[in-house]
Amino acid sequence: MSQTTRTNPLRDPLDRRLPHIAGPCALVMFGVTGDLASKKLMPAIYDLANRGLLPPGFALIGFGRRDWTDDNFADNVMLPAVxxxxRTPFRDEVWQQVRDGIRFVSGEFDTDGFARLADVLREVDESRGTGGNHAFYLSIPPGLFPTVIGLLRSHGMAAQDHGQWSRVVIEKPFGHDLKSAQELNEVVSTAYPSSSVFRIDHYLGKETVQNLLALRFANQLFEPVWNNNYVDQVQITMAEDIGIGGRAGYYDGIGAARDVIQNHLLQLLALTAMEEPTSFEARQLRAEKAKVLAATRPPERLDLHTARGRYTAAWAGGEKVGGYLDEPRIPADSTTETYAAIRVDIDNRRWAGVPFYLRAGKRMPRRVTEIALGFKQAPHLPFAETDTAELGYNALVLRIQPDEGVTLRFGAKVPGTQMEIREVNMDFAYGGSFTESSPEAYERLMLDVLLGDPPLFPQHEEVELSWKILDPILNYWESLGTPPDDYEAGTWGPASADEMLARDGFAWRRP
Structure with missing residues (x-):
């Protein structure tokens, strides 16, 4: 049988095979003293420069209350973080290139501070050739967003004039509920058009999440069975083996559902369940994700198909760890959940009748994020009872982290003279198949911000649709007036979560 090799008509062979390099620009980073800046953002900037993806004249401007000089910020803050x-080797020549463009503005979120910031931006436009192209990264508490965006607008730094661009990057959470998300969008839209607003969801920058699109739409093998004729359940899990660490001020009152399900897991659901887009252009991807989220509804019986928990003191990972209420600065009467599990259903032709189970938790046995599609059993099994006690489910599992890859589980014959069936796994691991390392999520997303490439960033419509799904569940939990169910640290969550699936005849996967 002959095969015809077909080229991709969407790829320009003279351009698309080469990495995209950001043009002249400056990045202003608010919240430079936080963990996110030191552990993710600053190293990502260096890695981009080390890969040759930043222009030589790139400028990085830190803004904060500390009384630092440019040299203090560069040598005592950013260099140790890098x-x-x-993730890339340290090279002094690359560091010097980055260092030459580093500035620090000491100030408050007030008129004087932002006047100094505007002066520094004018200076780097001239000295570094950044051409009036500026991105503002708001790694700050959401309550400060209106103040900062208002000051950027009043000092002319949000203007889109004469071919120059200004972009704003917002870290999650995108509001606390639907109402606050809508209010936040109103604030942002007064200063920036939607095309200049980048809402960071770092899970969408992970290579394996993007590979979900390749798995579905580049292979004829999977799409014919990607529907309710063959799939009987979908489980999306994000488990962490750590507690809240030093995030008590942020986490208490937020909880697992707002912190993870509203953004990360519902975005994974949308990518898993959406129809094929006409292209991977941002508008087309967003349209298909929005359709799925609009068709997604919370369970009718919130008492039967939701569960929440809170970890208690126990042995985990070989050490004795405290419970959530033992963490520093957590009030004794807190009702914040550290584990959340919900069932949602999608009311469309492809997925009608297929439950989607989403769960997220801290102090789990291991760190793992995965999407697992469980398939229906074959309608006829021509095997004797002695051949196999019970055939398990075929499953396709996409491992998002930490061992990125894909696992296909199916039944196979055990070697020997008898017909004996056993479940086996077929594994694909990124590390074993590709020699080049995957870029870190923030590295990819920050480059997309500087390029103005928005496919991986949710727009406000997706954010608001996600809150519409989650708000009824959060309101129900709040109405109970009781604390979450206990589960021991190092276990897979409260018994109520297992009971939730058992009612539907399923059980949680043990990753």
């Missing part, structure tokens, strides 16, 4: 967390 050496500790960068």
């Amino acid at each position: 050496k500790a967390s960068a």
Whole structure:
């Protein structure tokens, strides 16, 4: 049988095979003293420069209350962060290139501070050739967003004039509920058009999440069975083996559902369940994701198909760890959940009748994020009872982290004279198949911000649709007036979560 090799008509062979390099620009980073800046953002900037993806005249401007000079910020803050967390080798010539463009503005979120910031931006436009192209990264508490965006607008730094661009990057959470998300969008839209607003969801920058699109739409093998004729359940899991660490001020009152399900897991659901887009252009991807989220509804019986929990003191990972209420600065009467599990259903032709189970938790036995599609059993099994006690489910599992790859589980014959069936796994691992290392999620996303490439960033419509799904569940939990169910640290969550699936005849996967 002959085969015809077909080229991709969407790829320009003279351009698309080469990495995209950001043009002249400056990045202003608010919240430079936080963990996110030191562990993720600053190392990502260095890695981009080390890969040759930033222009020589790139400028990085830190803004904060500390009384630092440019040299203090470069040598005592950013350099240690780069050496500790960068993924590419340290090279002095690359560091010097980055260092030459580093500035620090000491100030408050007030008129004087932003006047100094505007002066520094004018200076780097001239000295570094950044051409009036500026991105503002808001790694700050959401309550400060309106103040900062208002000051950027009033000082002319949000203007889109004469071919120059200004972009704003917002870290999650995108509001606390639907109402606050809508209010936040109103604030942002007064200063920036939607095309200049980049809402960071770092899970969408992970290579394996993007590979979900390749798996579905580049292979004829999977799409014919990607529907309710063959799939009987979908489980999306994000488990962490750590507690809240030093995030008590942020986490308490937020909880697992707001912190993870509203953004990360519902975005994974949308990518898993959406129809094939006409292209991978941002508008087309967003349209298909929005359709799925609009068709997604919370369970009718919130008492039967939701569960929440809170970890208690126990042995986990070989050490004795405290419970959530033992963590520093957590009030004794807190009702914040550290584990959340929900069932949602999608009311469309492809997925009608297929439950989607989403769960997220801290102090789990291991760190893992995965999407697992469980398939229906064959309608006829021509095997004797002695051949196999019970055939398990075929499953396709996409491992997002930490062992990125894909696992296909199916039944196979055990070697020997008898017909005996046993479940086996077929594994694909990124590390074993590709020699080049995957870029870190923030590295990819920050480059997309500087390029103005928005496919991986959710727009406000997706954010609001996600809150519409989650709000009824959060309101129900709040109405109970009781604390979450206990589960021991190092276990897979409360018994109520297992009971939730058992009612539907399923059980949680043990990753």
